[in-house]
Amino acid sequence: MLKRTHQTAAVGLAVITTYAAYHSNSFHCGIHPYLSVFITTNAAMLGGVAPDLDVPWENVPEKNPIKFVLNKLIYLAGDGHRSRLTHSIDLTILMCAAFVFSERILDVIKGYTDVALTQSTLDIAALILLGFISGWVSHILTDMATSAGVRLVFWGNTKVRFFPKKIGKFKFSTGEAWEDFFCFVASKLNIALWILYFAPSLGVSIYQRLRGFL
Numbered sequence: 001m002l003k004r005t006h007q008t009a010a011v012g013l014a015v016i017t018t019y020a021a022y023h024s025n026s027f028h029c030g031i032h033p034y035l036s037v038f039i040t041t042n043a044a045m046l047g048g049v050a051p052d053l054d055v056p057w058e059n060v061p062e063k064n065p066i067k068f069v070l071n072k073l074i075y076l077a078g079d080g081h082r083s084r085l086t087h088s089i090d091l092t093i094l095m096c097a098a099f100v101f102s103e104r105i106l107d108v109i110k111g112y113t114d115v116a117l118t119q120s121t122l123d124i125a126a127l128i129l130l131g132f133i134s135g136w137v138s139h140i141l142t143d144m145a146t147s148a149g150v151r152l153v154f155w156g157n158t159k160v161r162f163f164p165k166k167i168g169k170f171k172f173s174t175g176e177a178w179e180d181f182f183c184f185v186a187s188k189l190n191i192a193l194w195i196l197y198f199a200p201s202l203g204v205s206i207y208q209r210l211r212g213f214l
């Protein structure tokens, strides 16, 4: 999928995960959820395009030194676009697991640093990580909705995709009509998600009015 589609999906998933995090018992964050969602969605826009740093360097948009190093590292590992490192389900799950255990990982890091890690620093770091990983996961899911798919495990060649390569003349490929449709639906869903996030009761009343209207 293209950058705009990945970022649209990334923002949508980040709104959902931020809402879910604040309604779970294990996520303790002192930042107000109305403010947090702007941090997570911005981080998600980065995470949502990060896996595609595996395209040839000349095709990487808005080049900077960090992207250069990451791009070269991916190619040093002998990969190309839709690489094993950034487009595999197992490594993505591993990344999510690392986030779940990040508090314990941070405890270990704290033992090696003199810099005081205040609670608000940790809260913001957790939100940036939550958003970035939500964006990354949304990237893998949206690439699974294309004919190229993603790898099940990074060491194997088994590809996973939601749809067949094509049905009749309709192709589930990047840049085709399928992508335009997908992006259109995702952007409209995002509007609904933002309304539900900031004003759940407004969302419910709009839903009830629409139901009455239909």
Ligand SMILES: [Zn+2]
Pocket (backbone or CB within 6 Å): 001, 051, 052, 082, 087, 139, 143
């Ligand atoms: Zn990709």
